[in-house]
Amino acid sequence: MPDLPLLECCSPLAGEPLDDQRSAELARVFKALGDPVRLRILSIVAAHENGEACVCDLTAAFTLSQPTISHHLKVLKDVGLLTSERRASWVYYRLVPHALAELSAVLPAVLPESGRAGR
Amino acid sequence: MPDLPLLECCSPLAGEPLDDQRSAELARVFKALGDPVRLRILSIVAAHENGEACVCDLTAAFTLSQPTISHHLKVLKDVGLLTSERRASWVYYRLVPHALAELSAVLPAVLPESGRAGR
DNA sequence: GATCTATATTGACATAGGTCGATCCTGGAC
DNA sequence: GTCCAGGATCGACCTATGTCAATATAGATC
Numbered sequence: 001m002p003d004l005p006l007l008e009c010c011s012p013l014a015g016e017p018l019d020d021q022r023s024a025e026l027a028r029v030f031k032a033l034g035d036p037v038r039l040r041i042l043s044i045v046a047a048h049e050n051g052e053a054c055v056c057d058l059t060a061a062f063t064l065s066q067p068t069i070s071h072h073l074k075v076l077k078d079v080g081l082l083t084s085e086r087r088a089s090w091v092y093y094r095l096v097p098h099a100l101a102e103l104s105a106v107l108p109a110v111l112p113e114s115g116r117a118g119r
Numbered sequence: 120m121p122d123l124p125l126l127e128c129c130s131p132l133a134g135e136p137l138d139d140q141r142s143a144e145l146a147r148v149f150k151a152l153g154d155p156v157r158l159r160i161l162s163i164v165a166a167h168e169n170g171e172a173c174v175c176d177l178t179a180a181f182t183l184s185q186p187t188i189s190h191h192l193k194v195l196k197d198v199g200l201l202t203s204e205r206r207a208s209w210v211y212y213r214l215v216p217h218a219l220a221e222l223s224a225v226l227p228a229v230l231p232e233s234g235r236a237g238r
Numbered sequence: 239g240a241t242c243t244a245t246a247t248t249g250a251c252a253t254a255g256g257t258c259g260a261t262c263c264t265g266g267a268c
Numbered sequence: 269g270t271c272c273a274g275g276a277t278c279g280a281c282c283t284a285t286g287t288c289a290a291t292a293t294a295g296a297t298c
Contacts (some may be wrong), residue, residue: 001195009173009174009175009208009209009274010172010173010175010178010179011167011168011169011171011173011176012167012168013166013167013168014166014167014168015165015166016166017159017162017163017165017166017180018158018159019161020155020159023155023156023158023159023162024155026152026155026158027152027153027154027155027158028153029156030128030149030152030153031149031150031152031154032146032153033146033149033152033153034147034149034150034151034152034153035150035285035286036139036142036143036145036146036148037142037286038146039137039145039146039149040136040137040139040142043135043136043137043142046134046136047132047133047134047135047136048130048131048132048133049130049131049132049133050130050174051236053129053130054128054129054130054244054245055244055245055246056128056129056244056245057128057129059132059244059245060129061136062290064286064287065287065288065289066244066245066246067245067246067248067287067288067289067290068288069245069288069289070245070246070247071246071247071285071286071287072286073245074246074247075248075285081127086245086294086295088244088255088295088296089128089243089244089245089294089295089296090128090244090245091244091245091246100226100227101226103140104146104223104224104226104227105223106168107219107220107222107223107226108219108220108223120252145252154256156256174274174275174276175273175274175275178274178275181259182257182260183258184257184259185274185275185276186257186258186259186260186275186276186277186278187256187257187258188275189276189277189297190255190256190257190276190277190278191256192275193276194255205264205265205275207266208264208265208266208273208274208275209274209275210274210275210276211271229241
C-alpha cells in the first residue's frame with residue numbers, strides 16, 4: 001500500500017487562499033478596526049437615531065483630545081468605513097453600509113464550516 | 120413652535136454603543152486581522168482539506184523567515200483565532216470556529232440597516 | 239473687514255509592531 | 269546517550285501608530 005505513515009507533514013489544499021492583493025486590501029480595513037477608540041466611534045455613529053453623528057457628539061464621548069478624534073475619523077474615512085458631510089458649522093459622519101457588510105461576508109468565507117463546499 | 124432650526128448639532132441616541140471593555144476585546148482581535156500575512160495564514164489554514172496546516176505549509180507559502188511566521192502564528196493564537204497541536208515533529212494549526220463567526224456577527228450589529236430595530 | 243466656533247492639519251513624542259539573525263527547545267532517529 | 273530537524277523564543281532594528289499642544293482652515297455672525 002502506497003500510503004506513507006507520518007513522513008509527510010503537509011496536507012493538500014482544497015480551496016484558494018487569499019492572494020497578496022486581496023489580503024492587503026482587507027488588512028487595511030481590519031487594521032482600522034483594530035483600535036478600541038475607532039470601534040467605539042463606529043458604534044456611536046451607528047447608535048444615533050438618524051445614522052449620523054457630528055464630531056462634537058464624538059469628542060464628547062471620549063476623554064481624548066479633539067485632534068485625536070479627528071485623526072481616528074480620518075483613518076476610518078480613508079479605508080472607506082465612514083463618509084462625512086459638512087452642514088453649517090458641523091461635520092456629520094455616517095457609516096458606509098456596504099463596507100462593514102462586505103467584511104462580515106469575508107469572515108465566514110474563511111471558516112471551514114461555512115466557507116467550503118462539502119461541509 | 121419649540122423646535123430649534125440648526126442651533127443643535129447633536130442627535131439623540133437610538134441604541135447602545137460599545138462599552139470600553141467590549142471595544143477593547145474586539146479591537147484586539149481585529150488588530151490581529153489587520154496584517155496581510157496573518158490574513159493569508161488564516162486563509163491558508165482554512166483552505167487545507169482537513170482544516171489544518173503545519174508550520175512548514177505556512178513558511179513555504181511566504182518569503183518571510185520562519186521566526187516571523189512563528190510570530191504571526193503566536194499573535195493569532197493569543198487572540199483565540201487559532202489553536203495548535205503537536206504531532207510527531209510537526210505542529211498543526213487550526214481555526215477556532217466560533218472566533219471568526221462571532222466577529223462576523225458583530226459587524227452587522229454595528230450597521231444601521233440590520234443592527235437597529237426599525238430599519 | 240474682525241471675531242468666534244467647529245473641525246482639520248502639523249509636528250513632536252513615546253510606544254507598539256513587523257522583521258531578521260542567532261539561539262533555544264523538543265521530539266524522533268540512530 | 270548523540271545528532272538532526274521542526275518550531276519557538278530572544279534581542280535588535282526600523283517603521284508605523286496613537287496621542288497631544290499648537291496652529292491652520294472654513295463657516296457663521298457681527
